[in-house]
Amino acid sequence: MVSRFRPARRLGLIGLLFASAGCSDWLSYDPGSLRYIEAEAMTRDLGPKPNLHGKPKLQAKVRETMARLYGPDPQFIRVPKGAPLMLGGRYLASHLREGDGQNARDRRIYEGDSFQDPKLRPQSGGYTVYRRNCLHCHGVTGAGDGPTAAFFFPRPRDFRRGIFKFTSTPTGARPHRDDLRRTIVKGLDGTSMPAFEPILSPSEIEQVVDYVIFLSLRGETELALIEEASISEEGDNDALGEDIVQEIVSGVFTRWKSAQAQVVNPAVARTEPTRESILRGRDLFLASDCKDCHGRLAKGDGASFVETKISDEIIFGGDPSKMADRVAALPEKVQALWKQKLDEWGNPLRPANLNRGKETTYKGGRRPIDIYWRIAKGINGAQMPGHYPSPFDDRKMWDIVNFVLALPYEPELLTEAPVAPTAGAPAVADARPR
Amino acid sequence: MRHWSILFAMAAVGAVGAFVYAYFSPDWWLPNPPGDFHHSVSRFGREIDKLFFIILAITGAVFVGTQVVLVWAMHRFADETDSQGNPVRKADYFHGSQRLEVIWTIIPAGILVFIALYQMGTWAEIKYRSAAPKVPPLAEVTARQFQWVIRYPGPDAKLNTVDDLVVVDDLHFTRDRMALIYLRSSDVLHSFFLPQLRVKQDAVPGLTIPVWFDADRAGDYELVCAELCGWGHYKMRGKVYVHETEEQLRQWIDEKLAEQNRSRLTMTTAPNGR
Numbered sequence: 001m002v003s004r005f006r007p008a009r010r011l012g013l014i015g016l017l018f019a020s021a022g023c024s025d026w027l028s029y030d031p032g033s034l035r036y037i038e039a040e041a042m043t044r045d046l047g048p049k050p051n052l053h054g055k056p057k058l059q060a061k062v063r064e065t066m067a068r069l070y071g072p073d074p075q076f077i078r079v080p081k082g083a084p085l086m087l088g089g090r091y092l093a094s095h096l097r098e099g100d101g102q103n104a105r106d107r108r109i110y111e112g113d114s115f116q117d118p119k120l121r122p123q124s125g126g127y128t129v130y131r132r133n134c135l136h137c138h139g140v141t142g143a144g145d146g147p148t149a150a151f152f153f154p155r156p157r158d159f160r161r162g163i164f165k166f167t168s169t170p171t172g173a174r175p176h177r178d179d180l181r182r183t184i185v186k187g188l189d190g191t192s193m194p195a196f197e198p199i200l201s202p203s204e205i206e207q208v209v210d211y212v213i214f215l216s217l218r219g220e221t222e223l224a225l226i227e228e229a230s231i232s233e234e235g236d237n238d239a240l241g242e243d244i245v246q247e248i249v250s251g252v253f254t255r256w257k258s259a260q261a262q263v264v265n266p267a268v269a270r271t272e273p274t275r276e277s278i279l280r281g282r283d284l285f286l287a288s289d290c291k292d293c294h295g296r297l298a299k300g301d302g303a304s305f306v307e308t309k310i311s312d313e314i315i316f317g318g319d320p321s322k323m324a325d326r327v328a329a330l331p332e333k334v335q336a337l338w339k340q341k342l343d344e345w346g347n348p349l350r351p352a353n354l355n356r357g358k359e360t361t362y363k364g365g366r367r368p369i370d371i372y373w374r375i376a377k378g379i380n381g382a383q384m385p386g387h388y389p390s391p392f393d394d395r396k397m398w399d400i401v402n403f404v405l406a407l408p409y410e411p412e413l414l415t416e417a418p419v420a421p422t423a424g425a426p427a428v429a430d431a432r433p434r
Numbered sequence: 435m436r437h438w439s440i441l442f443a444m445a446a447v448g449a450v451g452a453f454v455y456a457y458f459s460p461d462w463w464l465p466n467p468p469g470d471f472h473h474s475v476s477r478f479g480r481e482i483d484k485l486f487f488i489i490l491a492i493t494g495a496v497f498v499g500t501q502v503v504l505v506w507a508m509h510r511f512a513d514e515t516d517s518q519g520n521p522v523r524k525a526d527y528f529h530g531s532q533r534l535e536v537i538w539t540i541i542p543a544g545i546l547v548f549i550a551l552y553q554m555g556t557w558a559e560i561k562y563r564s565a566a567p568k569v570p571p572l573a574e575v576t577a578r579q580f581q582w583v584i585r586y587p588g589p590d591a592k593l594n595t596v597d598d599l600v601v602v603d604d605l606h607f608t609r610d611r612m613a614l615i616y617l618r619s620s621d622v623l624h625s626f627f628l629p630q631l632r633v634k635q636d637a638v639p640g641l642t643i644p645v646w647f648d649a650d651r652a653g654d655y656e657l658v659c660a661e662l663c664g665w666g667h668y669k670m671r672g673k674v675y676v677h678e679t680e681e682q683l684r685q686w687i688d689e690k691l692a693e694q695n696r697s698r699l700t701m702t703t704a705p706n707g708r
């Protein structure tokens with residue numbers, strides 16, 4: 001009796017197959033250690049901008065201070081006292097490192113969604129939510145440099161400077177917590193920033209809001225420390241003393257905290273979007289600076305920016321890492337204009353197309369109050385200036401908001417408008433209603 | 435080696451057993467409400483399930499029949515050797531059988547034709563544009579990488595006007611009423627899939643495709659994308675909520691509209707700003 005296969009082995013194989021199918025929870029995923037990426041200014045010579053190029057001692061000091069304040073790497077988070085985070089940062093991760101040196105220990109602080117059965121959910125907290133959902137775009141350090149970032153226009157936000165576009169606080173101020181929450185819950189319409197409402201639970205959203213703030217605080221502190229150190233001598237042992245570090249950190253925290261009480265609420269109620277109000281808004285649009293950027297037909301092709309056709313070619317015309325080459329191939333004058341019209345983070349920028357019919361999107365939300373905030377206070381880091389209280393007063397603000405909201409459904413508002421003869425406005429021949 | 439027949443018999447019994455087990459397990463059964471997992475909530479769901487069971491019965495019977503023959507043949511004709519190690523039976527060789535081939539071609543073909551004809555009514559009812567319910571559209575659903583932009587008519591009851599409600603990933607409709615949506619895509623191919631309602635329709639750039647469905651139970655369901663559409667495909671999900679009454683749906687839309695029309699904060703300093 002000859003047997004070529006042993007049935008027992010066959011059975012064993014089949015058993016293994018069954019065991020490995022659908023039982024992925026058995027294998028816990030260990031991403032390994034992630035590491036923060038340092039600010040450029042730490043080592044690179046940035047010319048007139050503060051930097052620590054060629055000052056290894058000061059660099060070491062900044063690194064050591066950063067690790068002491070915020071933890072050495074993303075796995076070990078520390079939060080200085082008084083941070084504008086929920087419960088002093090407890091929702092950032094499942095582990096928080098407390099104490100220093102020998103006394104340092106990991107404390108398990110927040111487990112999962114339900115506060116139940118901590119062992120089942122060892123990986124939770126803002127850091128985990130961020131790592132799973134945001135890191136590939138926004139990067140480990142929050143520098144907007146995740147592995148997928150290069151392929152998006154607009155580029156994912158760099159959180160490290162604390163500058164956010166879609167805020168309800170005064171021009172240039174830090175955002176309110178609600179602003180960040182809105183961005184994460186609803187996404188930024190028309191960009192690759194997704195809406196996380198259907199994917200994350202409300203508590204996960206709060207956790208990741210905290211983590212975004214944490215990365216901002218960390219990045220701002222790093223820049224401030226570098227700036228402070230850059231005015232010291234390399235040999236100065238007293239540089240970045242405890243007092244100064246404290247001052248810097250509390251300065252960073254205060255900027256966030258004070259913004260929480262400064263939300264701009266329109267002084268008067270919205271004017272009904274009547275025909276008169278919309279037409280007044282239209283006239284304001286044509287008479288003010290809007291058209292220079294957004295274009296005579298509000299198609300996002302204003303004369304003060306590089307022509308849409310050219311910027312399409314630069315942004316979408318090939319390998320994103322070769323964008324600089326494409327810019328270099330432009331005529332000098334266009335090149336200069338292009339460089340002038342980058343956003344605060346050095347990425348390509350272009351004015352919104354406000355006249356795309358029902359496809360018109362508003363990144364920061366389509367509520368009248370959102371549009372009000374955008375126009376009244378401008379868009380931080382994106383060159384769009386604020387317009388309140390001047391040149392627009394309370395009443396004019398609502399007229400222009402009403403106009404912006406009506407325009408996509410009534411493009412004839414602009415195509416049939418009396419031509420205001422302004423320099424650089426596109427010819428009326430372009431005025432094709434959709 | 436007669437043992438082989440036992441192994442194959444076990445595999446067949448296991449496969450049949452899996453289907454029997456599935457019938458009693460909400461996790462293994464079709465996507466239905468957890469409390470009542472044998473109830474398919476939508477009219478089309480019930481029809482599709484019926485077709486599914488007919489096909490299951492046919493394939494099940496064929497499977498059991500062929501397995502019985504297979505196992506029996508393995509058992510009956512297992513290789514046997516005598517004490518010298520020589521085969522007891524001689525193998526026969528014959529060059530095909532036209533009659534058998536004709537039979538086993540005609541029977542499956544007949545079954546396929548039967549299924550093709552039998553399902554036509556259901557297909558027509560679910561997919562033919564002429565069968566679309568004559569109701570005002572519930573919404574226009576535009577797929578984009580990686581979300582569902584859903585536009586409901588506002589107070590004027592007309593789509594694509596300034597008072598529309600626009601939400602993301604949130605589909606609401608009313609129980610026991612055929613809901614009609616217009617499906618579009620603003621970038622690549624996506625597929626609008628309501629697993630519990632057994633509705634699946636590709637969203638094709640450049641086309642506006644009517645899709646209709648109902649549910650006989652209020653509650654939460656799921657919307658997912660069923661066409662690999664890019665890196666974020668796996669998270670292209672939406673919530674579906676079925677309201678008890680039309681008033682409740684209206685009320686939900688009104689609440690959302692009130693928020694969409696918000697022009698001032700009521701409490702500037704409330705901790706959560708709401």
Ligand SMILES: [Cu+2]
Nearest residue numbers: 624659663670
């Ligand atoms: Cu998709």
